Amino acid sequence: SNVRHLLTIGDLSTAEFSKLVLNAAAHKATAKAGRPPKLIRKKLTRQTVAMIFSKRSTRTRVSTEAAVTMMGGHPMFLGKDDIQLGVNESLYDTSKIISSMTSCIVARVGPHDDVANLAKYSSVPVINALSNDFHPLQTIADFLTIHEAFKEQGVNSSGVVPDKLKIAWVGDANNVLFDLAIGCMKLGVDISVATPPDYRIPETMMAFIKEQGKTAPSPGTISEYFVPEEAVKDANVIVTDTWVSMGQEEETQKRLKAFAGFQVTDELAKRGGAKTDWKFLHCLPRHPEEVSDEVMYGPRSLVFQEGENRLWAAVAALEGFVAKKGRFVFDNPS
Template sequence: MTCGLKLAAARSGTLSNHTLRQRIPLNAVRRYSSHTTSTAPPTSPFAPRHFLSIADLTSTEFAALVRNASSHKRTIKSGSIPQNLLGSLTGQTVAMLFSKRSTRTRISTEGAVARLGGQPMFLGKDDIQLGVNESLYDSAVVISSMVSCIVARVGKHAEIADLAKHSSVPVINALCDSFHPLQAVADFQTIHETFTPKAHGLNSLGLEGLKIAWVGDANNVLFDMAIAATKMGVDIAVATPKGYEIPASMLEFIKKASDGVSKPGKIIQTNVPEEAVKGADILVTDTWISMGQEAESIKRLKDFEGFQITPELAKRGGANESWKFMHCLPRHPEEVSDEVFYSPRSLVFPEAENRLWAAISALEGFVVNKGKIE
């Protein structure tokens, strides 16, 4: 997993699939920065704004997505629907291209589309495999001509980047091997709802000064969480075993994503969990064995010994007295003890619910409001 993310060169719609495969190698060479695809507002129906990473958002836009998610949650749970959302996707279809299994992402996305009056269309790996039976270019052009949005959960980041490159409708990343932006919105919504925010402007959530300790594997969930943290002035300390650190290119990408932020949060790395936990307000972990890493399970379980989040670790490391715990799920007992996971410190179930409100907020911003997030 690296930040040297690559896109295939532009393909002419007049070429056959066979010609495309021969003339344009899959590893063609333009370096991809998610941020460059999305900062400018769309200029035509064929130049939509995509949501592939938190790096695609300014600080003001990310804060707005989080605030809108919380606001819609309060309004809808009180029994009404915000006027601007009522029937906002009526008559529209959202294609959900999921090549990886999913529970929370599928339920939250389908629920979000339905609440806005739209029709979710789920296409799993047995229904469609991007770039297998036909070129990804052909799939992107055809599918986007029939729907209002594509929500994609894929393997390699290059797949969703290529899909977005050729789609005529917004593409929202529901997970790839490098990023998980909807999870980051839900995570910061949970933090924002839990910790009393300071006075702040539109480009902030008032969370400056908080510290997150990530203990475990450096993965896609961490990468977007770290981008969000630095944008919001929240420090994040990452503890991984040796050999599992954030790749240098991704670390550079994370830091660059906060360019222009007046007081970005700091990101530090260590191989000692106690060092990361010191002074932390929120302790976070995730699976040690991600999808596709099953063959490494025995080695990974051994390498991650001592990285389980427990009350003892928090005490040894000197976490803040009122520390909270987060996990994006599914959880395995080696990652966090029951004593923490099912305790009043745990935010995991509100965090999971907030996936629904994050999806509603993203659909509002990128589909209903055509990329204008405020």
């Protein structure tokens, strides 16, 4: 079928990804100016968006439900104890049935294959709401936040970010990082990643990330470090996430030990030579070990703006993928 899905930022061209971020920015600006959101108000009228969530969520659930409501549709939350999936029914059967009655499936899963298989068997667009490998909605919100914070410094050909922007990721190589790095490749941003040696980006994922630059008009770069100070050098933005993702709870003690020294602090940024006006991002939920209170709640922190931007990311993604009755609004390359 020619239904388009959003499983990773890798599913989007540079132009499509930029458009989602800029559409999100435009809808937010309209709302903040107190104007009625005319462009999106009726986009999902009488349509149902199924939300299959096998893990906890605050931001993704609330932003998706609020976005669908704003767009005139009905969000149907299906938690892991609500439906037969995984206990008494296969992904294939579940996807066939749910997609036959709804306009979109937004799914939060463990193994990425689960959301990929939902998409394979679905007759409507599937949007990944976090898998073990990717978190595209977070990446749209992160680049919206970066766009808002840096746009007065000019924008490169993507229209989203300034020339020569440098992002440093300090922490675990996880789902949030992978899509963020892909976004960097697409938009021409340089990203430096510092992880403990045993927690570096897996080789196949690194190859996938780098491949994303090949089709970008002016690709970004990615470099790997095992010392946080080296990664933050000249960074405009420092980003981290939890050291223990959902599903890794039994590794908590081992991970806390392995990540010692990776906490994002003002001192780390100073020692490493980050730009003096560096900004901080974190997708949340946050724990004190990965970032100091001073950074998290200080003037560099964009985390609450970033969290709020999840709403506008959801609006833009639903508009792009669903609002034309299951047909993507951008050109289908195939």
